[in-house]
Amino acid sequence: MARTVVWTYDGVILRIDAEFGTETKKQFQRYLKLAGTYKGIVDGGWGEMSQKAMQQWLRNCGYYPASKFKIDGAAGTSTWNEFSKAAAVWGFGSSATIPASRRRYEQLQKMLNKRRIGKRYSDGRYSVSNGIFI
Numbered sequence: 013m014a015r016t017v018v019w020t021y022d023g024v025i026l027r028i029d030a031e032f033g034t035e036t037k038k039q040f041q042r043y044l045k046l047a048g049t050y051k052g053i054v055d056g057g058w059g060e061m062s063q064k065a066m067q068q069w070l071r072n073c074g075y076y077p078a079s080k081f082k083i084d085g086a087a088g089t090s091t092w093n094e095f096s097k098a099a100a101v102w103g104f105g106s107s108a109t110i111p112a113s114r115r116r117y118e119q120l121q122k123m124l125n126k127r128r129i130g131k132r133y134s135d136g137r138y139s140v141s142n143g144i145f146i
Contacts, residue, residue: 046138049065
């Protein structure tokens, strides 16, 4: 059976403003959908389903270990700290002069801008235009 594209992620380029606004949330939901962890509607809301998808995505990437964290849909400080660790390793660091919460959102925006185009295929594989999907 031939592989076909079943979902495409063509996110907008975000302004790096360190805000977790509607566009950043939509962009992250699109990204998590491509990664296969978000099954909801891309609406810019950030509820339990989005938070569980983020936690599962972090775990799939080798962060958020099951021995330390459970996927509970409450993405608080611990979840975002794990994201910051991952973002630093992936090369999406940010200025240490801004507060931690804003720093995380800046890292997220940088990551989403860098990895804004991708496809998921019918066989479950995915790709992005700029290299490895993290």
